[in-house]
Amino acid sequence: MLLTHVITLLVGVRGCAAHGFVQYIDGEGIRYRGYDPGFRFQTPAPEVPGWYANNTDIGFVPPQSFQDADIICHKSAVPGHDYVNVQAGSNITLQWLTWPESHVGPIIDYLASCPERGCIDIDKKDLHFVKIAQQALKPGITSNTSWLKAWVIDDFIHRDFKWHVQVPDNLPAGTYVLRHEIIALHSAWDVNGAQAYPQCINLNVTTGGSRRITGGVPATSFYGAEDPGIHINVYNGMTDYPFPGPGLWS
Ligand SMILES: *[C@@H]1O[C@H](CO)[C@@H](O)[C@H](O)[C@H]1NC(C)=O
Ligand SMILES: *[C@@H]1O[C@H](CO)[C@@H](O)[C@H](O)[C@H]1NC(C)=O
Ligand SMILES: *[C@@H]1O[C@H](CO)[C@@H](O)[C@H](O)[C@H]1NC(C)=O
Ligand SMILES: *[C@@H]1O[C@H](CO)[C@@H](O)[C@H](O)[C@H]1NC(C)=O
Ligand SMILES: [Cu+2]
Numbered sequence: 001m002l003l004t005h006v007i008t009l010l011v012g013v014r015g016c017a018a019h020g021f022v023q024y025i026d027g028e029g030i031r032y033r034g035y036d037p038g039f040r041f042q043t044p045a046p047e048v049p050g051w052y053a054n055n056t057d058i059g060f061v062p063p064q065s066f067q068d069a070d071i072i073c074h075k076s077a078v079p080g081h082d083y084v085n086v087q088a089g090s091n092i093t094l095q096w097l098t099w100p101e102s103h104v105g106p107i108i109d110y111l112a113s114c115p116e117r118g119c120i121d122i123d124k125k126d127l128h129f130v131k132i133a134q135q136a137l138k139p140g141i142t143s144n145t146s147w148l149k150a151w152v153i154d155d156f157i158h159r160d161f162k163w164h165v166q167v168p169d170n171l172p173a174g175t176y177v178l179r180h181e182i183i184a185l186h187s188a189w190d191v192n193g194a195q196a197y198p199q200c201i202n203l204n205v206t207t208g209g210s211r212r213i214t215g216g217v218p219a220t221s222f223y224g225a226e227d228p229g230i231h232i233n234v235y236n237g238m239t240d241y242p243f244p245g246p247g248l249w250s
Contacts, residue, residue, distance in 0.1 A: 019058040019103070020161065022050060022180065022199045024095040027086045034094075034199065035080060047081035051177075051200035060184065060195035063225035072124045072219040073179065073200035079120050080202045088208035089169040094180055094199070096161035103184035103195070104151040104234055106136035106243060109165050110179040111203075113213045118175045119202045127177055128216030130249035132168055136241040143237035150238070153182070168249075170209030178203050179219065183244070189233040192225060217246055 022034035035050030037058060045052070053074035061070050070076065086092055110129035114122055135152045138145075148154060156163055165180065178201045187193035198219070222245040223230055229244035 018098050018100065019060070019197065020096040020098040021055070021058060021197075022094045022201065023097045025049060025084050025201055026093040026095065027084045028090055028092075030085070032082070032084045034201065049080045049082045049084045049202045051077045051080045051202075053077040060197050062196075063192045063194050063223070063230055066196070066223045066225060066230075067220050069125060069220065071196060071198065071222070072127065073177075074198050077124060077200060079122055079124070079177075080200070081120055083119070083175065083202045083204035085204045085206050086167050088167055088171040088173075088205050091164055091166050094163045094165060094201075096156075096163070099153065099157055099161055099182070101148060101154070101157055102186045103182070104147060104153045105183040105185035105188075105194075106134055106229070106241065107152060107156065107163060108181050108183070108243070108245065109133040110181070110219070111168070111171075111213060111249075112177045112179070112216055114175040114177060114202075116174075119177055125218065125220075127179075127218065128213075129177075129179055129219055129222075129246075130213050130216045131246050132249055133165060134243050134245075134248065136243065137239065141239060143239055145237070147235050147237075151234075167203065167205065168211070170211040171205050172210060172212055173205050173208040176203045176205060176213075177201070183230070185232060185234045188231060189235070191231055194225075194230045194232075196223075213249070215249070222246065 054076040112127040181198040184195040228242040
């Protein structure tokens, strides 16, 4: 914990407000730990459902890397060694450590199924994700709404950095990778100025149904640097946001 705070402070001093990461995942009354970038300095590192990433600066993946493996689950990520146990249809809460208010943009969730042997030793390039949720602008905003108030990031910050994700109903029991992501767009008027903050978490769906995930795609094919939702000016009173990536799984 101490290390994390030191790192956060250093990032702050370098001129950018502290970013965050998913520190806890709450599922069915149990609290699990996400991957804390400070775990890198602990021996042995705690075994958690959050995927390990080499992200000690709590930084981001830029558009020039959107076709590279780092976009899948953050920089040099490898699978987490534990699972969040949930039933299909249940609502889990992702608790971020913090988030800067200027870093407006969409919050998107994807899901991929793991092979029968589970998620812990998979090759991340084999994950085929479907998009299960996406939110960006708040309902009811007008072109006069200030850019800081127009985005659901504002609600997220006022909810103490909590984000809720519903595990799809009727999903078959088995193991899955949840890919949760915030794309910060405060500098996205510049090509290569968007910032992706993906966070991956292993889920063990303990009771479920028969609606298997089909039609998923690798995360390296989600976004292009020139997509309208990636290379975009968020300061001009927009009331409609063109979500990047695949459409919602239905
Ligand atoms: C982690 O990142 C640091 C700093 O960018 C780099 O020096 C190191 O080689 C990286 N390690 C791995 C395992 O990717
Ligand atoms: C925005 O503000 C202007 C000036 O105050 C007003 O005339 C206009 O109706 C407002 N537009 C919306 C969509 O609320
Ligand atoms: C999840 O639960 C929270 C409160 O416990 C609720 O506010 C939220 O709307 C729920 N979200 C979903 C996606 O079901
Ligand atoms: C998932 O949960 C089920 C039911 O509790 C359990 O039997 C199974 O071992 C768990 N799988 C993993 C990979 O932890
Ligand atoms: Cu920043």
